[in-house]
Amino acid sequence: FQCHPGYVLWGSHEAKCQPDGRWAPAVPTCEPVLPCPPPPVIAHATHSAELGANFTSGMSVSYSCQPGFSLLGHPSVSCTASGNWSLPYPRCA
Template sequence: QCPPPPDIANGKHSGQGLAVFTSDMSVSYSCDPGFVLVGEAHLNCTSAGAWSAPAPRCQGHLCPPPPVIDHGQHDGKAMDVFSPGKSVNYSCDPGYSLVGKSSLHCTDNASWSTPHPRCEVLQCPSPPSIEGGSHNSQEVEAFIPGMVVNYSCDPGFSLLGEASIYCTESGNWSLP
């Protein structure tokens, strides 16, 4: 016969309410929602009158540190504890734009929600064409902030406005 199995904080065992625990009886431990079992989930009463292993414990579910994204950061602090329901917000470095949801949350199974956001190089659309003229970047495929495009007119046409526009940090062209 074994003594009653130990009770555990934030959890319970299947022998609750029983008074006698004979050899070859077993009990199973489980944790309350938001906690994870650490140790043996099933204990057996041995013929020597002792339980086969120490009682497990229930540890609060915690997420690992939030995922790191290239060219971006989150607002979680290095020493934060990330429990279920906690969220972090992401932002991108200058010259990059966020693709996907800007926040992730720690789920009940101690992992971060998906998909993870990412930061992509900010680009301007192709520069506008003008009637009776062209720009000097016809062969360029990607226009990144800071790039300058120069316009010129075909013979017989005069340029009105600025001859150059540039791709701004917000991914738009400056006004001509």
């Protein structure tokens, strides 16, 4: 199974018809890819996104800390197919 562009597959890419007529594993579904909201605000940090940009699955945003602060964690987050930003977020301390 595969989905049309703009949709994400939830479930297995393959299924087999069983002797009782059921599919195993269950047949997957295709759900629309949800856009992400603006990137998370992180204290003492700025991100690389353009103001007013639309964020779709697979897009990434990188963060950098203000002078005097050090970045902890991975410097970027990615928009996931579920419409959320990947975790964990970086921190500036």
